[in-house]
Amino acid sequence: MEYGELVARASAAxxxxxxxxxxxxxxxxxxxPWSYERLLRDRLxxxxxxLDLxxxxxxxxxxxxxxxxxxxxTEGHPPNxxxxxxxxxxxxxxxAATSKRSTGPWARRRPPTAAGTSPVPPPGWPRPGSP
Incomplete structure (x- = not known):
């Protein structure tokens, strides 16, 4: 199957x-070599x-x-x-809906466990590896 046909099928899926x-x-x-799900389950x-970001x-x-x-x-992609x-x-x-300007209603009451597969933390939240 040609590349263009693969892209067309994927776009129509x-x-x-x-x-x-x-x-x-x-x-x-x-x-x-590690499992995100296993690491998160241990923390839960x-x-x-x-809070799932x-x-x-x-x-x-x-x-x-x-x-x-x-x-x-939270979810920032309106169709989802x-x-x-x-x-x-x-x-x-x-x-709750979020955007680049909003972290949702939990911005001031951060839960003890936060998870997400989003590559960028919400505004005002520490980045991974920061104190």
């Missing part, structure tokens, strides 16, 4: 949130709250059940917001 099942088998990558053990369509967060009693999520809300509210998770 039904993709919702961050679920790329339609593209399965099209990417080859080496497994990492006994956690009272969790940039939850996407909720696929990752919903897979972490059982969730801490107070779990919330109704998807995340539809999927997470049944789990008791509050989902």
């Amino acid at each position: 039904a993709i919702e949130g961050w679920d790329f099942t339609a593209l399965r088998g099209r990417v080859v990558e080496e497994p990492l 053990n006994g956690a009272a709250s969790l 940039g939850t996407g369509g909720r696929e990752f967060l919903a897979g972490l059940t059982p969730l801490p009693p107070r779990t919330a999520a 917001l109704p998807i995340a809300r539809r999927r997470l509210e049944s789990l008791g998770v509050e989902v």
